[in-house]
Amino acid sequence: MEIMCLNGWGGKLHEALVPYVAESAPDVLCLQEVVHSPISEKDWLTYRDGDHILPQRANFFRDVARALPEHTATFCPAAQGVLWDEDQSFPSQWGLATFVHKSIPIIGQVQGFVHKGYSPVGYGDHPRSRSAHGIRVYDYNSDRCISVTHMHGLRDLNGKMDTPERAEQAQRLLALSRHISEPGDLRIVCGDFNVEPHSETLEILGAAGLSELVTGRGFTSTRNTQYKKSGKFADYMLISDADAVQEFNVVYNPEVSDHCPLVLTI
Numbered sequence: 001m002e003i004m005c006l007n008g009w010g011g012k013l014h015e016a017l018v019p020y021v022a023e024s025a026p027d028v029l030c031l032q033e034v035v036h037s038p039i040s041e042k043d044w045l046t047y048r049d050g051d052h053i054l055p056q057r058a059n060f061f062r063d064v065a066r067a068l069p070e071h072t073a074t075f076c077p078a079a080q081g082v083l084w085d086e087d088q089s090f091p092s093q094w095g096l097a098t099f100v101h102k103s104i105p106i107i108g109q110v111q112g113f114v115h116k117g118y119s120p121v122g123y124g125d126h127p128r129s130r131s132a133h134g135i136r137v138y139d140y141n142s143d144r145c146i147s148v149t150h151m152h153g154l155r156d157l158n159g160k161m162d163t164p165e166r167a168e169q170a171q172r173l174l175a176l177s178r179h180i181s182e183p184g185d186l187r188i189v190c191g192d193f194n195v196e197p198h199s200e201t202l203e204i205l206g207a208a209g210l211s212e213l214v215t216g217r218g219f220t221s222t223r224n225t226q227y228k229k230s231g232k233f234a235d236y237m238l239i240s241d242a243d244a245v246q247e248f249n250v251v252y253n254p255e256v257s258d259h260c261p262l263v264l265t266i
Helices: 014-024 061-067 166-180 200-207
Strands: 002-007 028-036 045-047 051-056 070-085 089-099 106-115 130-139 145-150 186-192 235-238 247-250 262-265
Touching: 002 145, 002 186, 002 235, 028 061, 028 070, 028 130, 028 145, 028 186, 045 130, 051 061, 051 235, 061 070, 061 089, 070 106, 070 130, 089 130, 089 145, 106 145, 130 166, 145 166, 166 186, 166 200, 200 235, 235 262
Parallel strands: 002 028, 145 186
Antiparallel strands: 002 262, 028 089, 045 051, 045 070, 070 089, 106 130, 130 145, 186 235, 247 262
């Protein structure tokens, strides 16, 4: 089974990302920073937050779902705000999504918030609402159940330092993973955590028996040349049984986002 985790950057590099996902077609794709604007037929809209202006693929969720027609797609919104086409605004949901190949039985799901709750009118003040999604599947190749839970960790305008909110976020993520898992399951937790490698978040997850694979396998960054700021880590993948890993890779090329895809084969 192949599991991919990726922050899609709102589909900014759509022309590279969609063909990459279609060709890779992982059994499970955990995708963060997903845009869903169901009443708009526009391909592109613009996100505006003061001086922060970013092009957004208006129906990024639809685009990826179409690229993976043999997958079951689930969108998990964290908030609904507006995106812009010049002076016209469109309601747009923002969150994360999970795609599971239809040959793999989904035998359990959990969806919840790791920071704040759903923001129905506007994206909210920073640090904004953050959701998580977990699935439990049966893997016939290994004859066992596997749970995969991912989140998009909160963004703090002051940086990626430890905060009480991030510690609480890690505990909520763990609780969701435990809720969807049963004894004997192989457990995987992943996402764009927005923290550094020596963070309290990873200490909390490690103390729960999860092995962190990015730095544990010697990778020195989860960012690529699209990312111009300092601090080259954001994304992580952890597993309850490191011996189950057949292969793990941080994909630096092609560049499909300012985050690198994390790809695990178990």
